[in-house]
Amino acid sequence: MxxxxxxxxxxxxxxxxxxxxxxxxxxxxxxxxxxxxxxxxxxxxxxxxKPQAMVDAIAAYYLRDNANVHRGSHHLSLRATAAFEGVRETVKTFINAKNTKEIIWTKGTTEGINLLANVLSKGLKAGDEVIISALEHHANIVPWQMLVESLGIVLKIIPLTLQQDLDLKSYQKLLSAKTKIVSVTHISNALGVINPIKEIIKLAHQVGAQVIIDGAQAVGHLIVDVKDLDCDYYVFSGHKLFSPTGVGVLYGKQHLLEALPPWQGGGEMIKTVSFEKSTFNQLPFKFEAGTPNIAGIIGMGAAIDFIRVFxxxxxxxxxxxxxxxxxxxxxxxxxxxxxxxxxxxxxxxxxxxxxxxxxxxxxxxxxxxxxxxxxxxxxxxxxxxxxxxxxxxxxxxxxxxxxxxxxxxxxxxxxxxxxx
Ligand SMILES: Cc1ncc(COP(=O)(O)O)c(C=O)c1O
Missing domain, CATH: 3.90.1150.10 (Aspartate Aminotransferase, domain 1)
Known part of the structure; x- marks a missing residue:
């Protein structure tokens, strides 16, 4: 044919x-x-x-539906909220998450990793170890170095083999009961190396560590299935996936996200506020303080719909x-x-x-x-x-x-x- x-x-x-x-x-x-x-x-x-369909979706939102989400009982707000929350469903399906509570909106990969470093640090103490790799983007190095400075955690680096991919034997030697977090990139932005992340995740779980995968380069090039990978967290940026700049996704297993404290404080992320005490919203809103990038997220939904046609x-x-x-x-x-x-x-x-x-x-x-x-x-x-x-x-x-x-x-x- x-x-x-x-x-x-x-x-x-x-x-x-x-x-x-x-x-x-x-x-x-x-x-x-x-x-x-x-x-x-x-x-x-x-x-x-960016595909035309993505640009058109943003224009349509601003020209027809523009309103703040989750807040209003008026028509435009309801339409904007439906479109916005519909994208959570789209992303959930796209990466095969269990449910939409596991999909948190961010500004991008950098913000996703900073968010995680910040909230996970509340459970870390001096001497705890975080493992990253020699192939990381600065976005997956500097947030952890900041915890070395502020908390005294120890940062360990998976070295390269002579072929310039990750040395898994050395990785196994770095892992121990002290390892609390392993944070590695799915694909190296500099060299294009595809890391064996399924193996990396499995080995980290054997010592009880949680695993963050930087998927910035992978979502646009591979079929990502977070259930199959069994990663604890997976972060990516919309703009590397035919979507606008300034939007991204943090996926996390529901029970892990539920156990974490919130990150930024403000509107959306609270249930109740008094001058004495505030209580926090349920997932995913607990991690989404303030008005989100509504148009950008709607654009990301249109971009994902576009590539899913193929x-x-x-x-x-x-x-x-x-x-x-x-x-x-x-x-x-x-x-x-x-x-x-x-x-x-x-x-x-x-x-x-x-x-x-x-x-x-x-x-x-x-x-x-x-x-x-x-x-x-x-x-x-x-x-x-x-x-x-x-x-x-x-x-x-x-x-x-x-x-x-x-x-x-x-x-x-x-x-x-x-x-x-
Ligand atoms: C592997 C990797 N991680 C993180 C980032 C940072 O992404 P962003 O600037 O969209 O937050 C990039 C961007 O090039 C990247 O390639």
Whole structure:
């Protein structure tokens, strides 16, 4: 069976329900020229582009339903609340949580980890251990270092193997009865390494530790099933999942969230308030003080609805084929070093050009309309470990094409010739 798509007057035939050209039509931003070249957006690990349906949902909310949620008995407030709470159901299904009480709205991954570090710290004392990994983003390093300063907890780091993935044997040696929290990333934003988090979670549970997974890079690239993973908490940002900036999700097992104290105080998170004492709301509102980002959350719901239309495995396979092609082509260029060479990656691919600064390469690519990220990728300790001053990172999403990957390689070859 063939699927037919029309793109700018051209008929495109595809033998899969997945057609990248059809997907691209939903992302108007991609159709523009940069420096007289068609834009090729390969900075998806930093933030993804947004489908029209998501932008329309935000506009519709502001133009038709705008009101505060949970508070009013008037029509607009009821409509806004229904749309807003409907997204909790959407997210619950998307990550396979048990119920909507386990879905807490945040500003993003950074806020999710800070929230957890803050409330979990109430149960920690000096000498308790928290394990993170050498592959972490600063968002999963600094909040724990702040607890080292304030509480005297001990931070332990899972080191890298020579292949630049996590050394699980060393991890097992770090685990002990003193380990209270293990907080690791699902996918490394800098190198694209997919961590064996199911194994990491299982081992942590054997010593009674709770596990936080930083899913910032994973939700847009993998099928995430929090029940199957058995993680205690899973955090991610909407903007890496075709959603607006400033919204994110903290998933937590219900009984664990119920046992935790609230984080910020204010409206929404209380049941009763008197000058003597306040009592707190039930989940999920206990962790949601103040007016939330209503439009952003409604937008996130529309973005998730948009990608759920496609077969997720088709999207994953497409991205994998782009990564495989690009890595192979990069490895044929003698001046290039690929990080985590040959390892199973998702989303991102990092490389260095012998003798050249990553920012110069990124600027020269931008001159040809190609957007990539260069630098430390908010992972300075990892860059120190890799003994490099940064990398050039290309990161793909569902709307990138093979032509774009080829054009990126051609553009890079031109730059390398010019720099010779
Ligand atoms: C792995 C990882 N963790 C955390 C973050 C922080 O996400 P945000 O800035 O959306 O809070 C990022 C962002 O790049 C990331 O890639």
């Amino acid at each position: 063939f699927f037919v798509t029309e793109l700018k007057g051209e008929i495109i035939l595809s033998n899969s329900s997945f057609c990248v050209y059809q997907i691209r039509q939903h992302f108007p931003i991609l159709d523009q020229m940069i420096n007289e070249h068609p834009l090729i957006y390969l900075d998806n690990a930093a933030t993804t582009q 077969n997720r495995q088709d999207l994953i396979d497409h991205e994998q084929s782009l990564l495989t092609f690009t890595e192979k082509a990069l490895l044929e260029l003698p001046a290039i070093t690929v990080f985590y060479e040959g390892g199973v990656k998702s989303g991102a691919l990092s490389f260095a050009v012998k003798g050249e600064h990553p920012s110069d390469i990124a600027m020269l690519l931008d001159a040809q309309g190609i957007a990539v990220r260069s630098g430390m990728h908010c992972a300075m300790p990892l860059m120190a470990e890799l003994n490099c001053k940064g990398t050039v990172r290309v990161s793909f999403s569902i709307y990138n094409t093979h032509e774009e990957a080829e054009r990126f390689i051609e553009a890079l070859k031109k730059i390398l010739e010019m720099l010779e």
